[in-house]
Amino acid sequence: MTAGLILGGAISALLATAVPAHNPTDAFADPPPDKIIIKVATVNGSGCPQGTTAVAVSEDNTAFTVTYSEYLAQAGGNSSPTAFRKNCQLSLVVHVPGGFTYAIASVDYRGFAALQPGSTGTQRASYYFQGSPDTQQRTHPYRGPLNDNWQATDETDWAQLVWAPCGAQRNFNVNTELRVTAGTDATKTSFMTMDSTDGDINTIYHLAWKECPAKP
Numbered sequence: 001m002t003a004g005l006i007l008g009g010a011i012s013a014l015l016a017t018a019v020p021a022h023n024p025t026d027a028f029a030d031p032p033p034d035k036i037i038i039k040v041a042t043v044n045g046s047g048c049p050q051g052t053t054a055v056a057v058s059e060d061n062t063a064f065t066v067t068y069s070e071y072l073a074q075a076g077g078n079s080s081p082t083a084f085r086k087n088c089q090l091s092l093v094v095h096v097p098g099g100f101t102y103a104i105a106s107v108d109y110r111g112f113a114a115l116q117p118g119s120t121g122t123q124r125a126s127y128y129f130q131g132s133p134d135t136q137q138r139t140h141p142y143r144g145p146l147n148d149n150w151q152a153t154d155e156t157d158w159a160q161l162v163w164a165p166c167g168a169q170r171n172f173n174v175n176t177e178l179r180v181t182a183g184t185d186a187t188k189t190s191f192m193t194m195d196s197t198d199g200d201i202n203t204i205y206h207l208a209w210k211e212c213p214a215k216p
């Protein structure tokens with residue numbers, strides 16, 4: 001799946017690793033004046049079969065969203081033995097205006113969970129830049145009985161944001177996962193989804209900006 005997207009701005013964003021030799025200068029909330037081009041390099045995983053994931057830019061140009069239509073993990077009942085865990089690996093090519101870099105400091109996840117008594121659900125995400133030795137991971141656990149919408153936010157303090165290296169093209173990668181265990185009564189199905197029946201549930205990535213240091 002490949003898509004070209006144009007993004008004009010943003011306020012929050014990332015958890016990954018940059019190159020220390022290219023540390024940018026002071027951060028600011030306003031986006032650069034020129035547009036950003038975001039392309040989806042790859043989308044792979046049991047939670048996002050081909051054609052079931054879409055990436056789009058918010059109307060106010062402050063974030064980009066990922067929408068899933070078949071992202072569901074389940075256990076118990078007649079569930080397949082492999083259905084308890086679903087994942088999706090998303091790799092983005094982000095072209096930023098010259099002299100700027102970005103970070104992802106905040107990501108919002110939403111979905112629906114129907115967990116029987118004794119059942120557990122887990123939403124997990126990891127973030128990293130291509131070529132980075134480190135991966136930042138966040139986990140959000142849920143416990144049954146639960147039959148409601150869920151929402152989770154991964155965020156990093158402004159002073160601790162890690163930025164894409166200046167002057168180098170590095171894909172931004174995010175790997176999400178849903179995991180569900182059967183409840184006390186294993187004949188009943190428990191499930192957790194990162195989509196909705198009308199396809200309107202999105203994962204939202206908010207961006208922050210910095211100017212790169214001038215070249216000598």
